[in-house]
Amino acid sequence: MTEEAPQGVDPHIPNAARMYDYFLGGKDNFKADRDLGDMVLSVLPEVRDGTRENRAMIGRLVRYLCEQGITQFLDLGSGLPAQENVHEVALRHAPEARVVYVDNDPVVAVHGRALLADPDRVAMVLADMRRPEEVLSDPEVRGLLDFDRPVAVLMMFVLHLVPEEDDPQRFVAAYRDALAPGSYLAISHVTNDVATERVMQVSDFYRKANAAFTPRSGGEIGAFFGDFELIPPGLVNGPGPHGWPFDPDHPLPIDEDFARMAYAGVGRKP
Secondary structure, eight states, X not given: OOSOOOTTOOTTSOOHHHHHHHHTTOXXXXXXXXXXHHHHHHHOTTHHHHHHHHHHHHHHHHHHHHHTTOOEEEEETOOSOOSSOXXXXXXXXXXXXXEXXXXXXXXXXXXXXXXXXXXTTEEEEEOOTTOHHHHHHOHHHHHHOOTTSOOEEEEESOGXXXXXXXXXXXXXXXHHHHXXXXXXXXXXXXXXXXXXXXXXXXXXXXXXXXXXXXXXXXXXXXXXXXXXXXXXXXXXXXXXXXXXXXXXXXXXXXOHHHHTTEEEEEEEOO
């Protein structure tokens, strides 16, 4: 990717979505993203493998949700398109599936729209997930998703990029309240319960980026599910033998201590 940026995008300010793309080995990033990404890797070299495992985990999650009969997906803070996107997995297992991606980064929106092959089933919406009233009333969102039926809302590795002053508990609750019974909420989130020194170093690095890095405790992360029923084994950090994020048929490709730096869970609305 050249250093030319879309109008309104400053390529000199590191961007969390483009850094994630860099960790995945993508090309949709600028020098500022790569430089700050290298700083993160100097402290947490496992991040490259961790981001790839996160993509694989999302694939397993979507397959599981399709098996539960879910055909509608709202992917909040979706980031730049990568291999095995939500819609690719969902349409493979449920051809009638509908998927809406939401991100507030114009670069993400431009690339997402360029790569989406089925506008009748998939949409990329430029919006801020922190404003649920705007997301949930967006014509494209409403055009594809029927909130009178179950919807799976995905917040995968995005809430730790939201600072406390944005009141994430409030806006996550707004999404929960908008969902029909039988809907699901999936969250993965970096924690400060373990490896605190390294996690806080990364948090300091992200002060230079467009998004704050706010790791949270397991209790704080669990609170995002409200009264949703957590799917066994519940909120998981680490590879335990029955941890839903991890593939029991293959060895964990990342260090177990690193895996414990994030929680993941899925809740169902009663």
